[in-house]
Amino acid sequence: DVKVTQSSRYLVKRTGEKVFLECVQDMDHENMFWYRQDPGLGLRLIYFSYDVKMKEKGDIPEGYSVSREKKERFSLILESASTNQTSMYLCASTEGGDSYEQYFGPGTRLTVT
Amino acid sequence: QKEVEQDPGPLSVPEGAIVSLNCTYSNSAFQYFMWYRQYSRKGPELLMYTYSSGNKEDGRFTAQVDKSSKYISLFIRDSQPSDSATYLCASRDDKIIFGKGTRLHILP
Numbered sequence: 001d002v003k004v005t006q007s008s009r010y011l012v013k014r015t016g017e018k019v020f021l022e023c024v025q026d027m028d029h030e031n032m033f034w035y036r037q038d039p040g041l042g043l044r045l046i047y048f049s050y051d052v053k054m055k056e057k058g059d060i061p062e063g064y065s066v067s068r069e070k071k072e073r074f075s076l077i078l079e080s081a082s083t084n085q086t087s088m089y090l091c092a093s094t095e096g097g098d099s100y101e102q103y104f105g106p107g108t109r110l111t112v113t
Numbered sequence: 114q115k116e117v118e119q120d121p122g123p124l125s126v127p128e129g130a131i132v133s134l135n136c137t138y139s140n141s142a143f144q145y146f147m148w149y150r151q152y153s154r155k156g157p158e159l160l161m162y163t164y165s166s167g168n169k170e171d172g173r174f175t176a177q178v179d180k181s182s183k184y185i186s187l188f189i190r191d192s193q194p195s196d197s198a199t200y201l202c203a204s205r206d207d208k209i210i211f212g213k214g215t216r217l218h219i220l221p
Contacts, residue, residue: 004156040121042213043157043201090156100145100205104156 003027004105006091012111019078021108023091029103030096032074034058034066036087037107043090049074050096081112116140119202119212127220132189136202136212139183143204146178148187151199151214160200161187192219 007022033048045058047066067075092102119136149157161176163169177186199214
């Protein structure tokens with residue numbers, strides 16, 4: 001079974017803090033993704049990566065950065081957390097190429113106060 | 114216009130009823146069409162996929178694509194309370210594009 005794990009299920013941070021969300025997949029997948037999910041807005045793609053040390057902006061990259069130093073690990077960084085970044089964050093991976101199946105982690109519910 | 118449109122619901126139906134979930138899409142180049150299911154406090158999981166037009170059946174679930182009208186459907190027969198979840202339709206060009214999801218409640 002493919003497993004995508006995320007470092008925290010729930011996280012509470014203060015405005016202005018630097019926040020790290022970690023994601024690890026165990027199936028040697030090429031591609032990894034970070035989404036945020038909000039009521040009424042659905043899944044929105046923040047950043048994705050097709051290979052180690054590569055990153056591509058998604059639809060809403062502002063206020064976020066990412067790091068992919070190893071194939072299995074993809075980190076999302078909030079440089080200076082703001083209250084409008086309170087959301088559910090979901091990491092996903094795919095095998096590569098034209099794969100239609102994304103494997104999602106359980107999500108991190110981040111609250112910024 | 115978002116490329117995959119989906120009514121957010123919620124949709125409430127009695128147990129045993131047939132459920133119909135629908136999406137429309139705008140890009141005629143889409144070839145793969147997927148349905149993901151997301152239980153509360155979990156990540157989405159792939160439920161079914163179809164390639165191009167036609168039907169695909171898996172147990173109580175049938176996925177249907179009509180490329181002429183750019184319409185995607187998921188039918189659930191003999192619905193169960195355990196089917197209560199959010200259902201996201203999706204397609205792909207260079208990356209997967211998700212609809213916003215429809216919340217479904219099956220009432221016991």
